[in-house]
Amino acid sequence: MTPMSRLHPPGAPVAVLTTQPLDRALDYRAPPGGVQDGAFVEVPLGPRKVLGVVWGDAAGDWPVEKLRPIARILNVPPMGEAFRDFLEKSAAYTLTPLPAMLRLGLRAPGLGETPGKRRVYAIGTGAPDRVTPARLKVIDVLRDRPGDLFALSELAGMAEVSTSVVKGLVASGAVLEQDMPRDADFPPLDPKRPGKPLAPDQQQAADTLQAAIASGGYGTTLLKGVTGSGKTEVYLEAVAECLSHGRQVLVLLPEIALTAEFLTRVKARFGAHPAEWHSGVTQSERRRCWAKVASGQARLVVGARSSLFLPFQDLGLIVVDEEHDTSYKQEDGVLYSARDMAVLRASCEGAQVVLATATPSLESWANAELGKYKRLDLTSRFGDAVLPKLRTVDMRDEDLPGGRWVSPTLKREIETRIIAGEQSLIFLNRRGYAPVTLCRACGQQVACHQCDARMVEHRFLKRLMCHQCGETAPMPPACPSCGVEGKLAAVGPGVERMAEEVTALFPEARIAILSSDLFGSARALKAKVEEIARGGADIIVGTQLVAKGHNFPHLTLVGVIDADLGLQGSDLRAAERTFQLMRQVSGRAGRADKPGEALLQTYQPEHPVIRAILSGDEESFLREEADQRRAAGVPPYGRMAGIVISDPDAATAFDVGNALARRSQPLESVGAEIYGPAPAPIARIRGRHRVRLLVKAPRQAPIQPALAAWVAQIDLPRSTRLSIDIDPQSFL
Numbered sequence: 133m134t135p136m137s138r139l140h141p142p143g144a145p146v147a148v149l150t151t152q153p154l155d156r157a158l159d160y161r162a163p164p165g166g167v168q169d170g171a172f173v174e175v176p177l178g179p180r181k182v183l184g185v186v187w188g189d190a191a192g193d194w195p196v197e198k199l200r201p202i203a204r205i206l207n208v209p210p211m212g213e214a215f216r217d218f219l220e221k222s223a224a225y226t227l228t229p230l231p232a233m234l235r236l237g238l239r240a241p242g243l244g245e246t247p248g249k250r251r252v253y254a255i256g257t258g259a260p261d262r263v264t265p266a267r268l269k270v271i272d273v274l275r276d277r278p279g280d281l282f283a284l285s286e287l288a289g290m291a292e293v294s295t296s297v298v299k300g301l302v303a304s305g306a307v308l309e310q311d312m313p314r315d316a317d318f319p320p321l322d323p324k325r326p327g328k329p330l331a332p333d334q335q336q337a338a339d340t341l342q343a344a345i346a347s348g349g350y351g352t353t354l355l356k357g358v359t360g361s362g363k364t365e366v367y368l369e370a371v372a373e374c375l376s377h378g379r380q381v382l383v384l385l386p387e388i389a390l391t392a393e394f395l396t397r398v399k400a401r402f403g404a405h406p407a408e409w410h411s412g413v414t415q416s417e418r419r420r421c422w423a424k425v426a427s428g429q430a431r432l433v434v435g436a437r438s439s440l441f442l443p444f445q446d447l448g449l450i451v452v453d454e455e456h457d458t459s460y461k462q463e464d465g466v467l468y469s470a471r472d473m474a475v476l477r478a479s480c481e482g483a484q485v486v487l488a489t490a491t492p493s494l495e496s497w498a499n500a501e502l503g504k505y506k507r508l509d510l511t512s513r514f515g516d517a518v519l520p521k522l523r524t525v526d527m528r529d530e531d532l533p534g535g536r537w538v539s540p541t542l543k544r545e546i547e548t549r550i551i552a553g554e555q556s557l558i559f560l561n562r563r564g565y566a567p568v569t570l571c572r573a574c575g576q577q578v579a580c581h582q583c584d585a586r587m588v589e590h591r592f593l594k595r596l597m598c599h600q601c602g603e604t605a606p607m608p609p610a611c612p613s614c615g616v617e618g619k620l621a622a623v624g625p626g627v628e629r630m631a632e633e634v635t636a637l638f639p640e641a642r643i644a645i646l647s648s649d650l651f652g653s654a655r656a657l658k659a660k661v662e663e664i665a666r667g668g669a670d671i672i673v674g675t676q677l678v679a680k681g682h683n684f685p686h687l688t689l690v691g692v693i694d695a696d697l698g699l700q701g702s703d704l705r706a707a708e709r710t711f712q713l714m715r716q717v718s719g720r721a722g723r724a725d726k727p728g729e730a731l732l733q734t735y736q737p738e739h740p741v742i743r744a745i746l747s748g749d750e751e752s753f754l755r756e757e758a759d760q761r762r763a764a765g766v767p768p769y770g771r772m773a774g775i776v777i778s779d780p781d782a783a784t785a786f787d788v789g790n791a792l793a794r795r796s797q798p799l800e801s802v803g804a805e806i807y808g809p810a811p812a813p814i815a816r817i818r819g820r821h822r823v824r825l826l827v828k829a830p831r832q833a834p835i836q837p838a839l840a841a842w843v844a845q846i847d848l849p850r851s852t853r854l855s856i857d858i859d860p861q862s863f864l
């Protein structure tokens with residue numbers, strides 16, 4: 133159990149950790165009345181006041197009388213000991229400075245403000261005196277989230293109108309302007325409401341999870357169930373158990389588009405919606421969520437990976453749904469895996485973790501094999517639904533003209549579904565219109581001027597876009613290399629081009645295209661997903677956005693345009709990822725009463741991974757994959773870290789890389805090996821040249837302190853950046 137937070141008496145020296153980029157906590161004096169460990173405070177720093185958290189005793193290297201006093205204690209419950217422990221451990225694990233870690237824990241707007249200071253906007257009762265398209269957009273946003281409060285700029289931004297449009301609506305009473313009320317409580321959830329009657333294997337899994345929660349303490353369970361087996365129903369029983377013990381629950385989902393369906397299921401099960409934390413919620417909702425999680429009033433939070441850094445008071449359960457999903461890895465700023473950090477946080481809090489998936493990551497599977505995690509299996513779909521039949525379409529035998537990708541075989545199957553009134557999904561994991569734009573005069577590809585990457589045509593946006601830096605440019609009238617006009621050609625398919633081909637093949641069909649860049653807001657995407665689930669499309673053309681966890685009851689056919697796509701390249705997880713993605717996307721078919729089928733277009737039907745996907749024998753696939761990784765000493769049977777050194781000047785970056793490679797002693801002393809330096813696979817991003825080193829170590833090696841000592845030997849030039857990715861998932 134967490135010890136009681138101590139009270140530091142008035143005037144006592146205490147350490148305060150701020151979010152400022154300093155390498156340690158600073159000493160201050162406790163204010164009149166004293167201050168508790170974990171208290172959120174405001175302290176003077178130079179001429180400013182900054183936010184911080186009381187972090188135990190002062191370091192004591194300054195005389196007490198020279199210390200400045202804490203300016204103010206915020207009206208927020210102190211941060212629990214377990215959370216502080218988690219921040220320290222996660223900082224040490226990811227080699228992140230503690231202040232940067234704390235920043236993740238303070239991502240709520242207006243923490244220091246007293247309620248009543250901010251102006252917020254909500255739907256009013258009046259009718260607008262005049263209706264314009266701009267005004268309608270504002271009303272649309274408000275109607276879509278009844279009960280939500282918006283800041284002025286936020287509301288205007290979401291509606292894509294100027295703030296004066298909102299003000300005009302306030303004047304007519306159609307929009308209500310008010311001072312921010314005290315954050316409202318979340319409606320209570322009732323864990324005693326009955327759930328759906330469970331199938332015997334579901335019941336058994338639910339009982340096991342409930343028993344673990346009832347007995348208290350930390351533990352992790354891999355809940356492996358085939359797509360459509362009803363994993364969600366099972367872990368909702370675990371949620372119910374945890375709620376009935378009065379403890380808090382966090383459910384992580386890999387994709388905002390999945391929250392809408394989950395909210396509906398929570399409401400059906402517990403009678404009300406949970407708190408939400410992700411980039412799609414308003415600022416005031418974020419603030420409310422943070423505050424109510426801190427006070428313990430919000431009992432269930434559904435969120436994205438950053439919700440792991442919410443100030444839970446008594447966290448009893450974390451569910452990581454679709455635990456294999458690569459989007460759980462944060463690839464910007466603080467580099468962390470939300471799945472691994474969930475396990476770490478749970479161990480600090482004495483909580484249970486449920487990792488739910490149909491296709492476990494090799495990491496989690498291996499931990500279950502080792503007995504570190506418990507494992508529960510659901511081997512069949514719920515009810516009468518059966519797993520989809522999978523077969524390959526051998527593209528070498530298909531008669532297809534150049535520039536077309538839907539094989540005659542796949543086309544016939546789609547026709548059958550349209551006649552039967554069922555849905556088909558065409559899957560291609562590539563955003564945009566075409567991956568390559570080539571000049572037929574000079575043979576050059578259009579490239580990003582600041583990255584070592586091609587520009588990808590996005591016809592819907594009428595622009596070229598770099599998928600590395602996000603830079604966009606209008607489609608040039610002439611080739612940027614040779615200047616010849618009218619010779620630029622799109623090469624290869626993207627999801628937009630597939631939609632074009634499908635429209636030409638099925639002019640009468642209703643076609644929906646789902647790709648993350650085609651939706652301006654989470655709201656628009658959610659609306660589209662719901663419309664599709666209701667049957668509002670005959671053919672869905674989509675990227676990996678649709679592969680994840682969706683329930684489309686009318687969908688009976690999945691056609692994978694290029695099953696070989698992920699098999700190319702040297703990524704150590706290429707086989708694993710392809711296997712997961714193909715099984716997941718196939719799993720969207722036949723989830724209700726009608727059986728489903730998945731067709732994989734491939735040029736190499738004999739490839740071992742393609743054969744494993746078809747056989748559906750996950751265990752042998754994972755076992756074989758495990759053997760190979762064990763032999764190579766790579767994760768999860770060895771440790772890895774990726775170091776990227778970047779600089780506007782290539783030679784400088786290489787010099788740093790070489791200097792590090794030479795001074796290898798700290799790493800060698802723990803048995804680690806260094807590979808590189810070499811140009812990173814994407815050798816230039818945003819004008820910075822990138823050089824990478826890979827560090828490989830035995831599984832038990834204390835790699836973090838060794839890495840820290842190793843990089844500390846080098847003084848980086850001012851222009852150089854160095855990032856360390858522990859357990860890298862992508863090798864770009």
Ligand SMILES: Nc1ncnc2c1ncn2[C@@H]1O[C@H](COP(=O)(O)OP(=O)(O)OP(=O)(O)O)[C@@H](O)[C@H]1O
Binds near residue numbers: 328358360361681723
């Ligand atoms: N015990 C049950 N009673 C009634 N319906 C159920 C039950 N269990 C599952 N279902 C239904 O079966 C469908 C699939 O269940 P669920 O979404 O929980 O599966 P899943 O294992 O999470 O699937 P996936 O891995 O593909 O996301 C849902 O429509 C769900 O409502």
Ligand SMILES: [Zn+2]
Binds near residue numbers: 585600601602
């Ligand atoms: Zn770029």
